[in-house]
Structures are given as structure tokens and as C-alpha cells.
Amino acid sequence: PERIAEKAVHSISALYGGFEMKGDGRAKTLIARMDAAGIEACAAHSAATTAHQVASINRFICATADAYPGRIVPMATLHPDLEDMDAALDEIVAGGFAGIKLHPEFQDFRVDEPRAVRMFRKIGARIPVLLHCGDAVRDHSAPERILRLLDQAPEIRLICAHLGGWQVWERAAAALTGADVWVDTSSALYALSPERAAEIIRG
Numbered sequence: 075p076e077r078i079a080e081k082a083v084h085s086i087s088a089l090y091g092g093f094e095m096k097g098d099g100r101a102k103t104l105i106a107r108m109d110a111a112g113i114e115a116c117a118a119h120s121a122a123t124t125a126h127q128v129a130s131i132n133r134f135i136c137a138t139a140d141a142y143p144g145r146i147v148p149m150a151t152l153h154p155d156l157e158d159m160d161a162a163l164d165e166i167v168a169g170g171f172a173g174i175k176l177h178p179e180f181q182d183f184r185v186d187e188p189r190a191v192r193m194f195r196k197i198g199a200r201i202p203v204l205l206h207c208g209d210a211v212r213d214h215s216a217p218e219r220i221l222r223l224l225d226q227a228p229e230i231r232l233i234c235a236h237l238g239g240w241q242v243w244e245r246a247a248a249a250l251t252g253a254d255v256w257v258d259t260s261s262a263l264y265a266l267s268p269e270r271a272a273e274i275i276r277g
Contacts, residue, residue, distance in 0.1 A: 075134060076100060101138050105145060119149035119175035119204065123182070125156040129165075136169055149175045149204060152197070154189040159196045166201065173202040173233070178214035180206075185215050186222040194227040202231040204258070208239030208246055217242065217249035224253060237262040237274050251277045 079099035087095045097103050101118075108116060118135055122128045132150045139148040150171040156162055166174065174197065183190045185205070197203060207215045217239050224232070233256045239246025240261055250257075263271055 101142065101146070105142055108145065115145055115147060117147045117149050117172065117204075120151055121175060121177035121180045121206075122151045122153045123180060125153040127151075128153050128156055128162060132166065132169070132171070136171075147172045149173050150201075151175055152193060153181060154183050154193045156193075159193060163196060163200060171201065173204055175204045175206075177206040179209055179212050183214065184219060186219045186226070191223065191226045194223060194230050197230060198227075199229045199231055202233055204233045204235060206236070206240070207234040208236055208242045210241035215239075217246040220255070221249060221253065224255070228254070232256070233258055235260055237266075237271070241265075243270075243274065247274045247277070 083095050083097070083099040087093055097107065104116065104118075108114075118138060120131050120135060122131050128151055135148045135150065139146040148169075148171050150166040150169070150173070152159070152162060152166075152174055178185050178190070185194075194203070205215065205220075207220060208217070209215065213219065220232075220234060220238075224230075232254075234246070234250060235258050237243055237246060237259060238250045238255070238257045243262065243266060257275075259271070259275070266274070
């Protein structure tokens with residue numbers, strides 16, 4: 075939202091040790107940059123840091139996607155402390171979201187702890203989950219935890235962001251090769267040689 079866009083950008087930069095951010099967090103700026111780069115569409119998502127934020131964040135993402143038809147693919151959020159998970163999931167599926175984005179480090183849960191496993195089991199195969207994975211400091215989404223999660227909720231359709239483990243790419247490659255997950259390449263290729271990235275992708 076406009077009122078918190080710049081604050082959110084600065085907060086993310088500070089969290090990652092002053093990592094240089096591009097843009098101001100506003101949808102109109104994103105669309106202008108997409109136009110300049112010849113990008114037709116993008117996915118938009120956010121992470122609810124508390125359960126009570128889930129509904130309002132999902133409404134905002136949906137409204138933003140509606141404001142730019144065909145340009146923004148909406149991704150919903152959930153939180154493991156949400157009480158009526160079934161109702162929230164019904165709304166997400168009915169609302170036409172392409173998937174659910176979760177960020178265990180921001181949302182302060184470990185992916186293999188009971189409340190998280192409960193959430194993943196309820197999601198099941200209904201809708202894909204794009205999961206932030208990896209951190210050199212925190213282990214909320216460590217590759218080994220991902221494997222324990224998959225043992226407990228094998229039906230989930232999981233996309234492990236950042237080649238499976240931001241900053242811990244080698245651990246992720248060793249642990250997740252052969253696992254029933256997809257990976258994306260966001261926030262990874264800047265730190266890996268093209269050759270190593272290709273090796274990890276080919277797995």
C-alpha cells in the first residue's frame with residue numbers, strides 16, 4: 075500500500091544488512107519498470123507476519139492485480155497461527171490466486187514444527203506454495219527442515235525459492251536434489267557463477 079511502501083522497502087533492506095533495493099515498493103513503479111524491460115507479467119506476493127493480517131493482505135494483492143489486468147499474477151499469504159485455516163483456503167482458491175507465498179523467517183515459524191505442518195497438510199495439493207528457503211543466519215527454512223516437512227506433508231506442491239536455499243545453495247543442492255519440489259532462481263543468480271547455477275538447476 076502507498077502509505078507503507080517506502081517504509082517496507084527500507085525495512086527489507088535493513089533486515090538484509092543494507093542490501094541495495096531497487097524501486098520504491100509501489101505497483102505503478104513496478105509496472106513502469108516492467109514496461110521498460112519488456113516484461114509482460116509478474117507475480118505479486120507478501121507475507122503476513124501475524125494471523126490477523128492474512129485477509130487484508132490478500133484483499134490488497136487481489137485489488138492490485140485487478141487494477142492491472144493481465145500484468146500481475148496474485149499470490150496469497152497464510153499464517154500458521156490462523157484459526158480458521160479451512161475458510162481462508164477456500165477464499166484463496168475461490169479468489170483465483172495462483173498460489174500461496176510463505177516466508178518462514180519473516181513470519182517466524184520453522185517449516186517442520188507442528189503448527190506449520192498442520193498448515194501445509196491443510197493446503198495439501200489444492201494450490202502451489204512458493205516458500206522462501208534458506209538463510210545463513212536463521213534456520214527456519216533450512217534444506218534439512220524442508221525434507222522433514224516433505225516427510226510429514228508429502229502431498230504439497232512446493233516451490234523452493236532461491237534455488238532451494240538463499241545463501242546456503244550448496245547445502246540445498248546436496249539435500250534437495252531428487253526431492254519432489256520445484257525451485258525458482260530468484261535472489262540466487264547474482265551470487266553464483268552461471269556454470270554453478272546451471273549445475274544446480276540440472277541437479
